[in-house]
Amino acid sequence: MAFYTLGLTFGIVIALTVATLAIWIYGLYFNFKKWGMGSTGYQDELRNSFWLFIATWIHQAFKDGVWVFVKTLILDVLLLRRTLRRSPIRWVMHMTIFYGFVALAAMSGFALFMDIIEHFNLLGLAHEAEMVKEMMALPFDIFGYLLLFGATIGVARRIFLREVRSRTSAYDVVLLGGVFLITITGFYAQWMRGNSFLVGDVFAYPIYAPHFALVHTILALALFVVILPWSKYMHIIAAPMTILANRGGE
Template sequence: MDFKTFISATSGFFLILILSSHSFGQNQEIQINNNQIPEMSELQEEESLECMECHREANIDSNEGVLSSQAFCLDCHKEKDCITEKDGIELSLQLTRETFIKNLPIHQYVACTECHTDVARSPHRTETGSQCTGCHSVHGEAAAHAPHLRVECQACHFKSEHVKLDKSDHMIKLAQENNAGKPISLVEHKLADTSDEESCQKCHSLDNSVGAPAAVLPSKGAICILCHAAPLKIGHWMFGAALLVFLGGLLLCFRSWFQGNVQGESESLSRKINLSSESVWSTVFSKQFFSIVKIFILDILLQRRILKESVSRWSMHSLIFLSILLRFALGLFTAAIFTANPDNGVAIALIDKNAPFTAFTYDLLGLLILFGIIWSVIKRFIVKPEYVVSEYKDNIALVIIGALIVLGFVLEGARILVAGVPASIAGYAFVGYPLSKCFAIFGQEWWASFYSVLWYLHAGVGALFIAWLPFGKMRHIFTVPLTYFIEAVSKVKRGEADSPQRQQ
């Protein structure tokens, strides 16, 4: 063996030795790393694995993508052996596309993950359920007679008679068990016909377990907006009748007012209206507009003229008038903001009777109105100062407003009791909640059956109040501001009977 051959063989030997040791080290490192890889079950215990972190998600903004996404889910769920087990009972999770389209045709081009937002993961189970409000807005009273904010969508819209009250979050939900406590499957996605009031009887029936009134009640009407958050619709027929009487009385009231002299015209009603309208529009676009604004703020809202006459009379009057005005303004604001954007957090809070601000504010303003009524009654029938002239129209107005407020508080207390609203939520209704505790001595079931009677009594008195406004003493809500405005603009002569200085 020559020297070159020896050197080549030796170099090759050492090269093979080095490569072998390096390969052994890599294998050992791989073995060590493999030993450090946790089992899948360990990963599942630590955190869930999102499927779409690795798998490509279809474009569910297109019909093709939706069908692809549905096919991905139905690839397993279409099989008969797609089952789950709960409390030792096997429940089928089988759902074919044909069944899905038959039971839920309106959603046939909606991807499963659009509703079931948290199921595309391992472990393959949901924590939140289907999320309807991802696409659908919260509905107000017009759609379902009440906002139903403490009721999950599926409880009403799924065709299942089993519902439950979850006391952990005080929400009414679709039950996963039947009345016997055995698990049931809801995989067929059947929707109820919510236009049929029979579907409401799963909650609104005697001896229901979710704290709902025993009868399906109408929604509020537009006239209720004077004191409540209400939809801009007629509502029950008695609200429509009250509105017609109110409008008719208002026309008669204005016609009576125009019997005076308007800028020298004393005969033609149409001429008086035209002259007054011309004066109003010319004032709006003139420097006098600011005088009108001043009159509106000082003499109408803040009632400066009454304050000059008597501080006590102004205080009593303001408790009633300003509180009603503030509730009316809040109702108008709620209707406007909810109509513009029903998903707005402020709008949802304002239509929620249990929201802290809403419950506290409405109770406070209602209590101030009641204080004003009590003060007025004491002054008229007990103190009886010489300058106070009590008429039957005054007494009727006091009785109607007082009854309306008292019935409202009783109704609120009954609602809190029947619904079982916990103190942490209902406590902001500082009048209604204590009343609910007092009412508890009669039993929750009794109030649940009597609640509908209370509702119709309150609604009837409210309709009577609206209908009575243009005919009773309360008509000065309209006539006095109109008198102030046109007196400043067109120098209208007014009779002593309509004088705002007249003692009440």
């Protein structure tokens, strides 16, 4: 468990994971309940209701049938066809950031599950769990580079394009800059461990790898747990739900 050093023990990682999930679940509940207050056509005592919002959203999303819902989900949410129509560069940026982030988040969760199996030797599968984690190293690097590519496009557009730069707010700087820093620190921590995809041992310096891993973890928790559920960045959930509720369209 070389990754969990500098005080970042396995127990602390599990505790942080539980706390992260709890904050996200409560954040979703808080926002859904808040959005439910905007519902119309219902009795006032039901307006401030989490379940009212869920029921209303399901009704709207499936109003034209399952096929329309699936079509909208694939074309407008997963493939971002509306963004592609407006700007191919923005489409590439959004696609690489979205799928890079989602894939890394999913694999991180699965890797943590493998860590639990290895740590407690559940069902005697500690060795197999360690092998699975080793096999995940390449996919981690590939999707990491994908996320870094998208984040770099986003940063470059806001630096070099005057029109984009003039519309950039502090919120945009925090989110995009945070994603960029999180990706860079994660990569550098991995590069310092050595044997990394594309760069090999060029940046190998194992003694400092845990420091960058810790910085990477703190930045990720600060941005995606403390900021995202309580700011306008909830649009990463609100926007797809709005598109689905409207059954596509503009």
